[in-house]
Amino acid sequence: MFPHAGGSASSFRAYSAALSPRFRVLCVQYxxxxxxxxxxxxxxxxxLARGVAADLARLDDRPPAFFGHSMGAVIAFEAARLLQEATGRGPARLFASGRAAPARPARSTAPLVHLMSDADLTAHLRQSTATDPRVAADADLLKSILPPLRSDYRAVETYHCPPGRRIACPVTVLVGDQDPLVPLENAAAWSEHTSAHCELLTFPGGDHFYLLPSHDRVIEVIIDRLGRAPAPAAADGNGRSTRHVQP
Known part of the structure; x- marks a missing residue:
């Protein structure tokens, strides 16, 4: 599981606890x-992706499934591509959450977050629905969080993916339908980055961090998709398809 910008392995604590009875769960620590x-x-x-792919390539195990949220989705995509190149097989599935397709921009913010002053970056962090109120109230803790947060935003805001760069595994895209950062048409464009099946699942009323209130439903989706055989791609000339689903 690949965390969002400013996140850590513990960001997925609740998801790891829910999934670990069925799966071996590994959470990436940037x-x-x-x-x-x-x-x-x-x-x-x-x-960041290169380090993860190198570690996974050494594991003689079943193909993993990747779940990445926001920045984590494009790191997971790049790790999948690198793993595929290194071993001849990529992940079993990529769950791309809260992120526009790699070659599509997220809805722009001005100024770029990684260029904000410390004061503005702190305000940005406090406004995030993913920020624990106890963290937002602790000035010293906030100060310690700013360097990795700025570094993560620099990574994602300077990332560029050429159109048509693909992986071979199925992709499940998950997004809140009220996410101000991810237009649905840009989320649907993940179909351009896989030679396999792609589906788009929208979560009604969800913002960028829909994962918090929709925890149980997302867990159900993960378990369901990993328990079924890959769906065949539609014959659209490119071997790709996108389904829009409200879970």
Whole structure:
């Protein structure tokens, strides 16, 4: 599981607890936070993906499934591509959550978050629905969070993916239908980045962090998709299809 910008492995604590009775759950810990606080920050999406892909390539195991939220979705995509190149097989499925397709921009923000002043970046963090109110009220803790947060935003805001770059596994796209950062047409464009089946699931009333209130339904989707055989792609000339589903 690949966290969002500013997130950590513990961001998926509740999801890991719910899924671990059925699956072996591994949560990516980006450098410069929590138990990796002494590791140098990495502000490049492909470099972050490269480390994950290298670790997974050494595992002699069943193909993993990737779940990435927001920034984590494009890191998961790049890790899937690198793993596919290195081993000849990528993940069994990619769950791309809360993120426009790699070659499509998220809805723009001005100024770019990674160029904000510390004061503006702190205000941005406090406004996020994913920020624990206790964190927002702790000035010292906020100050310690700013460097990895800025590094993550620099990584995702400078990321560029050429149109047509693809992976071979099915893709399930999940997005809140009220997400101000991810227009639905840009979420649907994930179909351009897989040679397999692609589906778009929208969560009514959900914003960018729909994962919090929709926890149980997302868990059901993950369990269901990993328990079924891959759906055949539609014959559209490119072997791709997109289904719009309200879970």
């Amino acid at each position: 450098p410069g936070r929590q138990d990796r606080v002494r590791d140098a920050l990495v502000d490049d999406v492909r470099e």
